Amino acid sequence: MSIGIGLIGTGWIGEQHVHRLANVVSGARVVAVSDIDAESAGKVAASVGARVVDSAEALIEDPEVEAVVVTSWGPAHAEQVLACISAGKPVFCEKPLITEIADGQRILKAEQAAGRRLVQVGFMRRYDAGYRQMKRVLDSGEIGAPLMAHCVHRNPNVREAYTTEMAAKDTAVHEVDSLRWLLGEEFTSVQTILPRKTSKRFPHLQDPQIFLFETASGARVDVEAFVNCQYGYDIQCEIVGEDGAVRLPDPAGPVVRKAGRASAEVLQEFGDRFADAFDVELQEWVDRLIAGQEPTGPTSWDGFAATVVVDAAVRSLHSGGIVPIDLPPRPDFYA
Numbered sequence: 001m002s003i004g005i006g007l008i009g010t011g012w013i014g015e016q017h018v019h020r021l022a023n024v025v026s027g028a029r030v031v032a033v034s035d036i037d038a039e040s041a042g043k044v045a046a047s048v049g050a051r052v053v054d055s056a057e058a059l060i061e062d063p064e065v066e067a068v069v070v071t072s073w074g075p076a077h078a079e080q081v082l083a084c085i086s087a088g089k090p091v092f093c094e095k096p097l098i099t100e101i102a103d104g105q106r107i108l109k110a111e112q113a114a115g116r117r118l119v120q121v122g123f124m125r126r127y128d129a130g131y132r133q134m135k136r137v138l139d140s141g142e143i144g145a146p147l148m149a150h151c152v153h154r155n156p157n158v159r160e161a162y163t164t165e166m167a168a169k170d171t172a173v174h175e176v177d178s179l180r181w182l183l184g185e186e187f188t189s190v191q192t193i194l195p196r197k198t199s200k201r202f203p204h205l206q207d208p209q210i211f212l213f214e215t216a217s218g219a220r221v222d223v224e225a226f227v228n229c230q231y232g233y234d235i236q237c238e239i240v241g242e243d244g245a246v247r248l249p250d251p252a253g254p255v256v257r258k259a260g261r262a263s264a265e266v267l268q269e270f271g272d273r274f275a276d277a278f279d280v281e282l283q284e285w286v287d288r289l290i291a292g293q294e295p296t297g298p299t300s301w302d303g304f305a306a307t308v309v310v311d312a313a314v315r316s317l318h319s320g321g322i323v324p325i326d327l328p329p330r331p332d333f334y335a
């Protein structure tokens with residue numbers, strides 16, 4: 001048995017997900033794609049034998065499309081996800097689920113009215129083998145109650161269009177989701193701290209930035225976002241508990257000993273670092289759909305909460321102060 005998938009947004013990650021769904025994930029057929037850039041849609045469709053559909057709305061209504069993947073740009077996500085909910089079709093939406101808090105409330109309301117979970121958000125780190133090992137250690141109680149977390153998110157460089165606010169909204173948002181999931185609690189406040197700027201950045205950009213979060217239990221999470229670090233794509237995470245600490249493993253790779261040095265490669269691209277996680281994420285989503293079950297991945301609530309948190313981080317970026325995070329109570333539907 002296989003499921004017919006339609007994908008909206010055939011840009012960088014959309015093209016990758018199309019190939020993943022067509023060639024790696026079992027049980028998925030890419031039947032249609034759509035993009036406001038018809039040339040891009042045509043090229044990606046031809047590479048997997050899918051049809052091009054003129055608009056996102058038509059793709060969502062297409063009878064051959066049983067489930068939808070949204071990989072268009074962030075501000076378009078909310079309306080496309082709402083249209084999927086209203087058509088009763090499961091939707092996998094890349095992050096961010098929303099760029100406006102009010103849209104999050106609309107999605108939560110619509111999904112609850114539909115009476116079943118239709119939305120999964122693309123926070124792929126929950127599918128990374130190393131993060132999953134950390135989660136098992138934390139849930140086992142082996143290191144006791146978590147007290148602190150230290151996270152690093154470094155990119156070698158970013159394009160000129162990358163803005164200062166994107167350090168929270170586009171980059172640290174992954175740590176926000178991962179830590180909410182690992183710790184199993186919500187963030188209650190944030191302060192954005194601005195260190196000396198690197199000279200190796202575009203002039204408009206504040207880089208690096210540090211986000212200091214507090215959680216409901218009083219644990220502290222610091223996240224360094226440094227997007228022009230030059231040397232590679234480097235993701236680090238350590239959680240310190242009352243009885244021990246657990247650290248995210250580096251991706252496995254050979255250590256070369258030569259000329260008095262031992263060295264290992266640092267990956268350059270996030271697509272390489274999390275390639276396996278993206279595969280597992282989509283495979284598990286498809287497996288659930290084929291089994292006629294609701295998805296188990298990051299929910300609309302998770303997508304909403306992550307945006308509330310990074311919005312507060314951006315407000316702190318501008319004010320310099322500690323900003324409370326006002327998250328409404330989580331609906332039981334998302335327990």
Ligand code: NAD
Nearest residue numbers: 009010011012013035036037071072073074076094095096
């Ligand atoms: P991109 O700019 O390469 O591609 C976006 C595509 O969407 C473009 O082809 C554009 O023409 C199309 N598009 C824009 N508005 C549209 C609309 N209203 N209807 C249909 N198509 C539309 O961007 P990208 O790097 O592929 O990122 C896409 C999304 O995926 C973003 O939300 C981004 O944050 C997310 N993303 C997630 C990860 C991750 O690690 N999970 C990594 C990269 C990108």
Ligand code: ISE
Nearest residue numbers: 095153155170171172174270
């Ligand atoms: C990008 O948009 C992502 O989502 C990547 O996972 C992240 O590591 C990168 O910094 C972002 O720009």
